Amino acid sequence: MTIKSKGMEKLQKTGNWIILSALTVLILLGSCVHEPFLNPIDVNEGNPKPDGCLDDGTVCFESSILPIFLSSCARSGCHDTKTKKDGYALDSYTNILKKGISPGNANNSKLYKVLFATGSDQMPPDGPLSNSQKEAIKLWINQGAKNTTDCNCSCDPAIFTYAAIIQPIMATNCVGCHKPGSLGGNIDLSTHKAVKAQAANGKLVGSITHAQGFVAMPQGGKLSDCEISQVKNWVSAGAPNN
Numbered sequence: 001m002t003i004k005s006k007g008m009e010k011l012q013k014t015g016n017w018i019i020l021s022a023l024t025v026l027i028l029l030g031s032c033v034h035e036p037f038l039n040p041i042d043v044n045e046g047n048p049k050p051d052g053c054l055d056d057g058t059v060c061f062e063s064s065i066l067p068i069f070l071s072s073c074a075r076s077g078c079h080d081t082k083t084k085k086d087g088y089a090l091d092s093y094t095n096i097l098k099k100g101i102s103p104g105n106a107n108n109s110k111l112y113k114v115l116f117a118t119g120s121d122q123m124p125p126d127g128p129l130s131n132s133q134k135e136a137i138k139l140w141i142n143q144g145a146k147n148t149t150d151c152n153c154s155c156d157p158a159i160f161t162y163a164a165i166i167q168p169i170m171a172t173n174c175v176g177c178h179k180p181g182s183l184g185g186n187i188d189l190s191t192h193k194a195v196k197a198q199a200a201n202g203k204l205v206g207s208i209t210h211a212q213g214f215v216a217m218p219q220g221g222k223l224s225d226c227e228i229s230q231v232k233n234w235v236s237a238g239a240p241n242n
């Protein structure tokens with residue numbers, strides 16, 4: 001009886017000690033992980049999916065991630081192949097994966113963490129990405145940072161409201177180079193009013209359809225046929241703020 005309870009006491013002491021050390025380790029670990037947590041449901045207004053196409057829950061690199069890098073990072077003078085600021089060229093899948101991405105672990109990926117930097121370290125320097133863009137990049141990295149292309153995106157040319165369709169297309173593909181502070185060609189595409197002005201003068205459709213007489217946009221790429229139809233349909237409807 002005495003032996004048993006002594007044994008129990010010892011066991012209990014060891015148990016307490018283990019729990020205490022485990023807690024200490026957890027607290028210590030917790031204090032050095034500054035994990036930016038974004039709930040996709042909060043940042044996407046009830047929609048758990050980030051912008052872009054994600055029919056099976058997989059983030060499409062080609063249509064959802066690459067355009068963000070092209071319009072916000074790979075601009076001339078920054079992380080294009082020519083300037084390669086700080087050694088980072090961020091203009092293609094191969095280059096983006098070269099350093100700063102740890103596939104499967106966004107919180108260990110410098111290119112993700114830097115999106116939360118402030119002050120002189122802020123990236124992009126002229127204004128942070130939106131929460132839904134950060135969330136899309138995080139999901140893409142956590143899903144293994146795969147080179148998903150030719151994705152089977154659900155896109156309906158008959159649906160083209162400004163808030164749900166046109167603004168996200170602009171945000172992903174254009175705004176990085178066309179916002180106050182970075183006005184490519186002196187053109188702003190960051191607000192409804194500004195996009196409407198480019199719709200009215202014909203440049204919006206001219207540039208995205210790569211029509212003759214216009215500079216082809218987005219630089220170095222082309223929107224999908226369905227996205228182009230959505231923009232054209234929205235412009236034909238009078239570019240409403242709907």
Ligand code: HEC
Binds near residue numbers: 174186
């Ligand atoms: C990487 C930066 C970059 C991205 C991304 C980009 N643009 Fe541009 N855009 C520019 C620059 C720079 C110019 C000025 C080019 C020139 O004048 O040669 C320009 C010019 C334009 C023009 C004027 C074209 C003309 O013929 O006068 C329009 C309209 C335009 N962009 C729309 C867009 C749209 C819409 C998107 C997204 C689908 C987009 N841009 C994406 C940098 C960019």
